[in-house]
Amino acid sequence: MADTATKTEGIVSVEQFGAKGDWNGSTGTNDTQAFLDTKAFIESNGGTFFVPSNFNCYIPNGVDLFGLRNIKIEGTLTGLDTTKEIIVGVRAAVTLPFKGHVNRLVNLKLKVQGVKNGDLTVNTAPHLLLWADSSVADIDSLAYSNFHLGKVDHFEINSLGTGWINENKIFGGRLTNITIGGSGTYYHNHNVFYSPTLENSTININIGTSNRLLGCRFEGSNTINFGSSTWDNEIVRSWHNAPGSFLRGQARTSFTDNGKGNSC
Incomplete structure (x- = not known):
């Protein structure tokens, strides 16, 4: 006992x-x-x-920790594959504080939902998904929160229906793939990334407006696509590995804009 x-x-x-x-x-x-x-x-x-720092916990099919306001995972969680989810967050209908720390996930997706005015640190994860579903009141939105990132292979903002994800701040992170929108119909907006490292990365903003990626460090070959349901999104480079491009504005980063007024 x-x-x-x-x-x-x-x-x-x-x-x-x-x-x-x-x-x-x-x-x-x-x-x-x-x-x-x-x-x-x-x-x-x-x-x-x-979860203690010396623990590597086997959670093969993920686990639902939604509803817990304080989570501190100092060890490692390992699953079968990244379709399995560790779900965290609190009820979106009430502004409850959420504080989370996740040290390391292996073969698991971290799914965050329902958080308002929250703060989450993720050191290492293959996939971090900020999620909303308009058909479920407890998770119909996610907003006004801070995310502090280490190495995240895929950072995704997505929803079903008109679930909305707005006005979040994402700090740092070595990110390989960034996805905004594509599953639902809502135009996620005013999410701001500060100083991410993007090396051989792919950025797909499929649906969204007025999202910002500021102070980006680009290296290698990067692919940037703005979908037809986007406008006024901006990616600002602070450094690029091309010779002589160390000053902002000296070299342009190529991108595909199928929307309106997006810039890079």
Whole structure:
């Protein structure tokens, strides 16, 4: 039985609910049930969901941690493939604070939904999805939040129906692919990226307006596409590896604009 007294003090560790964190890349314990038990305790008693730094937890099919306001994953979570999701966030209808830290995901997608005025740090992940679904009131929007990124292979803003994702700030990040829109019909807008590193990257802004990528560091061969349902999006380069292009404006970054008034 878990020691309740230690959990009511703030930090609620998955280890206390039986997680082993012993995945070595091929064998180890499936820690999914321990994650669910930890979540259930916090929903009733409060606290911060915690994974120790020396843990590599095997969560083969992902896990739904939606509803937890404080998450601190200092270790590694490993899944089967990036179609499996770690879901985090809180109810969009009420402005509840959300604070999250995710150190490292392997073969898992991190899906964030419903967050307003939140703050999330992600050090390493193959896929980070900011998500909204207009048919579900609790996750019909995501806005006014800060995201601090390390290495994220695919950063995506997307939704179903008219679910909206606006006015978020994304800081840093070494990003290989960026996608905005494409699944729903809403024009996601006023999301601002600050100083991302883009090396051999692909940027597809399919649906959206007035999104900004500022202070971008480009290197290698990059592909930038603005879809027909876009306008007034802007990508500003601060550095490029082409000789003599170290000053902004000395060299242009090529792009395809099928929308209106997009610039790079």
